[in-house]
Structures are given as structure tokens and as C-alpha cells.
Amino acid sequence: MFKEIIKRQLIEDLISFKFLINTIVILCTVVLFSLIFINNYHNIVDDYSRGNISNETTLTSFARAPRTHLGSTALYCTMQPRLELFISEANEGIMPQGFLFSLQPNSIRDIRQEKEVMYTSISKRDLESPSVTFYPDLTFIVQFLLSFFALVLTFNAVSAEKERGTLRLVYSNSIKSGSFILAKYLAAFLAVFIPLLLGLILGLVLLGLFAAGASFPSLALSFLLFLVISMLYLSIFILIGLLFSTISQNSKTSLVLCLLFWVFAVIIIPKSTGAFLNLKAFNVPTEEEISDLSSKAEKSAMERFNRESPKGQSDQEEETKIEMRLKMNSERDKAIQDINDYYLRKKISAITAVRNVNIVSPASLFEYSVSGFTMTGLSHFESVWTRTRQYANEFTSFLRDYASTLKSGSFFYPDEAAVSDKPIDANGIPRFTDSPISSGARTRHALPFVSLLILYNLLLFTVVIYRFQRCDVR
């Protein structure tokens, strides 16, 4: 009997006009988004490659003539474009794209004193020819379109049965109340699953043909995980539709409740709380404030130098003056670095705080779950930040080791004329590489949100079963 109810409901759903329209819309959107993404992906890969070529040129020049190129060793440490961006772009396009790691003469002196080197975050506009501004992703399709479809499919699942009198007729037979609503749920689940599965297969085929290459297997795995998380998300909307359909007097009321829920859960909550990012509530400094703070740090270091440096012209005083200038530069750079880091940390903690509020919305939970396991967006940026710090240490450690083989002061000295121009083996210099996605990191980033999605499902399922058992079938 249970199977019969699922079968009947599923057939009714599959032959319905709304299913046809939804499937066409989903497939067309997937094709459109895939084509735009493939074009964008090639462009962002080109951008990334240009950054790598620039790094290679810089390092080769530096290795060939360290003295000549000492002041221009700026290396791009940027996020490597991932095909998973098609699954979840997670605002990666508008985030800082990585860091510019620079080695200044004064910093080289600092290397010997084992101090950190400078890096600054870079935005898209800092890159050469940032060609992409719009990233379509599958998360949008599921988050907006399919969630809406899930509600449209289920808003009258029970109320229409009441209205046409079939609920009484069904319940005049030996049917357990739980099995009826479970059958409704499973039928709707399958009716939502089918267009999603078709869309994902289509997207995967297009990406496989035109973009994925050797990374196809890992992309297919990501698609599979996306399918699972999407169904967890859509299941919430199916359950909400069933709940409203059960508690409403008629289908119209249920439809209004479903639409209100969708607007709040998918649009208002996820989008409005983001506005707080610009507020002082999280004490995030503005770019102007950061610039002011940096200028102040520079000015203060300069004033201290002018105040404390010897005024005489003797050799010893000149030597002290150089030492003090070095110290001042180092302090200034460190202060600016700290200000930039503070800004980034504040911004990340503000985003995290907004996320903590947004988890009440299943749409946000879904977005965070997906961007967590694809390691795109914020988690990608944080991983590049960590990786840049590691790289800076690797790079300075390499130079420190190299310097130790030279006579003291003959290679690293602020006076350019005194710097050795002895070539360095370019191949031995460490290169920056973006971290690959480890399954551990994927799990760590996605698990809290996925767990909440599961919890929401369980809670809603309990409520739906409870409410339906008390439903007046007359």
C-alpha cells in the first residue's frame, strides 16, 4: 500500500505541468551557467597563469642578478582557480584574490634577524586584466530555483487531498497515518531529485568536455557530494510544504505560507544580515581607516627616526643612522603588516558572526555546507593566507641559508652597492603553490553545517509526522 501511494503521487507529480516547466528551467539554466562558467574558467585560469609567469620572471631575474632586482621581488600568492567554483562560487570573485609577497632591501636585512617579511592582500583589480566579474554556480540553481519548486510541488500535497475528498477515501482503508505522509515525502523527494540529477549530469558532461580534463574524477566526486547536500537542503522545503499543507485549511493558505517562508529563508535572512558587514557593529575598519592607520604608523616611525637619529656626520654616526633607519623601516613595515592583518581578521570574524546568525536559514546553511566541502570562498582565502605565511617563511629561510654561505654583510646589506650580485640557483628558490583540497579539510569545513541540515530535517520530520497524525481527515 505504501508503495502504491508513492507510485500514484510520483506519477501525478511527474505528469504535472509544474514538473515539466521546472525541469526545462533547470536544464536550460544549467546549460547556460555551464557555458558561461567554462568561458570564465578559461579566463581565470589564464589570469592565474599570467601571475605564475610573472612570478617566474621575477624569480629568474632575481636569481640572475640579486643586487639589480632586490627591490622588485614582488611575488603573487593567489588562489588557484578550481572547477569546484562551478558548484559554489561563494563570493570568491569579489574577495581578495590572494597576496603580494615582496622582499624589500630593508626586509632582507631583517631576514638575518629572523623577522617576518611583508605581504599585502590583493584584490581582483590588482591583478593583471581581471577578466571575470560574474560567476554562475549550481548552488544558486538549487538554493533559489529548486527550493521554490520543492514548495510548489508540496504546498497542496495534503490540502488538495482534503479538498477533493480523496483523503477520506484513502483513510477509509487500512492505512497508517505515518506511512501516508512518508509516501508523500518520498514521492516529492524523487520528483525534486530527478531534475536535479539530470541537471548535474548535464553540467558534469559539459565541464568534462570543455574544462575538466584530468581533474574529472575529483570533480565528479564533488558533484556527487553536492547532490547529497542539495537533497538534504531540498528535503527541508519538501517537509515545510507538507507541514503547511497539513496545517492549512486550504491550498491557498498553504501556498501563501510557503511563499512567505521561501522569501524569508532564501532571500531576506541570507541577504539582509550581510548588510551588517558594513556596519560598525563588528568594528571592521573601512579601507580609508586602514589607509589612515598605515599613514599614521609611517609618520610616527619617521618622526621617531628624526627625533632619535644622531645629527652628526661622523662615520660612526652615519653607521648608527643607517641602523636606525633600518629599524624604523622594519617597525613601520611590521606596523602596516599588523594593520592589514587586523583588517583581514576583523573582516573574517564579521563574516563568521553573520554566518552564525544566518544558520537559522536553510539556504545559508546549504551555501556554507557546499562552499565548505568545495573549499571555495572564505575557506579558500583563509587557506591561501595561511599558505602565504608558510611560503614567506620558506622563502626567507631559503635566503637565510643561502646568506649564511656568504661572508657576513657581503650579500644582504641595505646599501645597494654593497650587495653581492652573485647569481643564485633559480631552481632552488621555493615556489608558491595553492594548497590542494584535502578530504580532512573538506570535512572540517562542511561537517558543522551539514550536521545542522540533518538536524533541521529530523526536527521537521518529527513535526510533520506529529501534525499529520493530528490532522482532521474529514
Next chain:
Amino acid sequence: MEKQQPILKADDLSKRYEDGVLAVDHLNLNIHAGEVYCLLGANGAGKTTTINLFLNFIPPTTGTCFVNGIDVTRDPLEAKKYVSFVSENVMLYGNFTARQNLDFFAKLGGKANLAKNDYYQVMRRVSLQEKAFEQRVKNFSKGMRQKLGISIAVIKDAPGILLDEPTSGLDPKAAEEFLEILGELKKEGKAILMSTHDIFRAKEIGDRVGIMKEGRLVMERTREELQYEDLVKIYIDYMKSEPLNM
């Protein structure tokens, strides 16, 4: 000779809704195999509530309903195996054909493995036109839908049948055909409880006729008794009488 147990039995059955309305008041009914019992009464008299109580759609406040000797409240799933139901103006599943609707409800009623011809036979039996068998139900007239409704009850082949105002809104010809089918089911030994406003047809088909007023069964007559009495007059007199003290 030992008297057979009734298929449908209400034992001191009462139902008071949450708003305080006493819809059924200490009702006692015994409907045996091969008997048609017609419940007459104005809107709100408690006819539909009585049927809802037999189907366990609502729990009784006091008393018990039995179907084939099974306590409906205690074991509703078992009790429902022995009863079919035809409601007023059932719309069925509009996007499905008559046969598909019949197939679905037959399976719910525990009749698996029926062939297309089995469904056709039942639909022929209730005089549904042949061309309608594979047509979508959304285009059916009320009469056609009611015939399909009764075919659902026929195919379940349960010993008890509950009919909630089944002839309401039917044209005279369709209503007459409907009663013919009921007559056949009665001959097959089904116990039938039918709530209706239709005094003439109640007199025509009913072995017993009861009049409900404000939840109480205020009158009951057998077919034989009604041969010598005017049911219309009795009914109108009861309807005009003073409200009962609750």
C-alpha cells in the same frame, strides 16, 4: 436459531466536539448482512459524524463502533478491512483515468493482482460508460464520479458499506441507477449504512429508516411499518418539532 452478529454496530455512541456541540447522542445501531439502513436528518443532525465515527476519522466521546465485531477505536486498521466508503461528491484523482483510480483504491483496499478486465467488469457493473474507462476523471460528471466511487466500494468487496449522501446532486436517472447498484449489493449480503436527505429513495431502498435530530435517533421504522405510514409526514413533523433538551 442464533442471530448473526451485526456487521455495523454502534453501541451507546456519543460524540461531543471541542466547541461543546453534541453531534451524536447515545446512538445504538445494528445493521446486519443484507440490510440497508437509511439515516435521515437535517444538516447537522449527526449523520456524517456517525459515519466518521465508524471510519475512526474522529474518536467517540463515549460508546463504541464495531465493524464485523471489531472495535473501531481499538483496532481501526483491522476494522477498516471490513468496510467500504462512498462519500458525497468525491472528486478522485483528476489526472488519472477511471481505471487508474480504481486500480489505486483497489490496491489500498487490499486487492492486488487484478487485471484490466477485472476493473472493466466492475465499471460495467456500475453502468459507467465503456468509453469513460480510460478517460481522465477530471472531465467526469458528478454522476460518473459517483458511479466510479461505488465501483471502488464494490471492488473492495467488504461486508460493510458506508455511504455519505451518495445521491446528493445526482439527476433522477443517475440516482435511480445508483440505487439499483445498492440493491444488488444488498442481495450479495452487504450491510449498508446510508446517510441521505432523500426521503423517497430512503423509503425505496431502506430495510430500515432512522431519523436523526440533534444527534439523537428520534425515530426508526422498518420497511414493513413504512408501508402503512407516510415517511414524508413523519420526517417533516420531526423537523418541525421543538428542539430537544440537551
